Amino acid sequence: MSTAARTNDRMTTVRYVLVAALVATAFFVTYSFAVANNGNEYGSVTDAGGGLGQGGSGTGAAGGAGCACCGPTGSGEPIEGETTVEGDVQRISVDASAGYDPNVIRATAGIPLEITFSQGSGCMAQVMSRDLGFFEDLTTGPKTIKLPALEAGEYGFSCGMEMVFGTIVVE
Numbered sequence: 001m002s003t004a005a006r007t008n009d010r011m012t013t014v015r016y017v018l019v020a021a022l023v024a025t026a027f028f029v030t031y032s033f034a035v036a037n038n039g040n041e042y043g044s045v046t047d048a049g050g051g052l053g054q055g056g057s058g059t060g061a062a063g064g065a066g067c068a069c070c071g072p073t074g075s076g077e078p079i080e081g082e083t084t085v086e087g088d089v090q091r092i093s094v095d096a097s098a099g100y101d102p103n104v105i106r107a108t109a110g111i112p113l114e115i116t117f118s119q120g121s122g123c124m125a126q127v128m129s130r131d132l133g134f135f136e137d138l139t140t141g142p143k144t145i146k147l148p149a150l151e152a153g154e155y156g157f158s159c160g161m162e163m164v165f166g167t168i169v170v171e
């Protein structure tokens with residue numbers, strides 16, 4: 001091999017090494033970007049969880065944990081309760097500290113209904129009903145939901161994330 005050829009060889013090797021280094025760098029930078037972006041995406045998902053939190057709870061993680069600890073009353077085992085008619089209104093109190101107690105509210109048709117939900121947190125931070133059109137935050141204390149006289153039927157309610165349910169049976 002001549003000196004010139006050997007130099008050429010070395011140049012080629014150097015070129016390969018440079019290209020390899022460039023490729024590696026490019027790959028690494030892309031990878032870092034991807035990881036960073038992924039991080040952001042997870043951030044957004046968490047934010048969305050917080051947003052849903054208006055339908056759920058403050059943070060997604062806490063909400064999930066809260067729901068898991070809603071306990072046996074959260075599993076839907078029926079606990080019946082009956083309203084008390086006082087004058088021209090019927091009332092009932094529901095303990096929303098760990099699932100709903102009662103979770104089956106028996107009410108009378110044709111009499112306005114007031115349901116007082118106790119303070120709730122985590123999974124039980126909000127109470128809502130699509131059937132009756134209410135959504136209340138229970139984190140600051142008990143809330144009384146005033147409903148008009150209802151027709152006979154079954155009306156559902158649930159926690160803000162719709163994981164723990166209750167029923168109002170109007171007869």
Ligand SMILES: [Cu+2]
Nearest residue numbers: 123159161163
């Ligand atoms: Cu919930």
